Amino acid sequence: MGTVVAFLIAISPYIFYFYENFPQQETWDTWLYKFNSPNYGSVYTAAWLFIGKFVPLYLLLLWFLTCRHWWYHIILIPIAMYAFQLFGTINVDVQYVDEVEIYYIIPIMLIIIPIVYLIRLKLFDKIVHGIDMKKLDEELKKYEVEEDDFSE
Secondary structure (H helix, E strand, O other), X not given: OHHHHHHHHHOHHHHXXXXXXXXXXXXXXXXXXXXXXXXXXXXXXHHHHHHHHHHHHHHHHHHHHHOOOOOHHHHHHHHHHHHHHHHHHHOOOOOOOOOOHHHHHHHHHHHHHXXXXXXXXXXXXXXXXXXXXXXXXXXXXXXXXXXXHHHO
């Protein structure tokens, strides 16, 4: 697994500069399809924008999938940002790229940040204060059982 990840990271500069293989024309005819880029002026510019968003997203996804730290969920925020930007470059109806994507990330941040903060609190309590929540729950259940015995 480590070799595959290292290989995927190592080829990322080659993927990034792949846009240089595209023509500097508005239309690109291949034997499979015809690509037209009316919004960006040339296929070269469209490929440059797409790959410029794809490579960081690709590397962030690799980082998210291989990270073993407790805070790895925070990586979802820049992943979401680059995903929205990537879809903005693909969408033909968008006239301005990279302008309103930050507003789409706010709901994602409102979900992810509290979750990561709660994970941090649980770890902080366990490591720094030595509080084990499972043991605390077991002890509370034990006291509940004792109270039920006295009420009968």
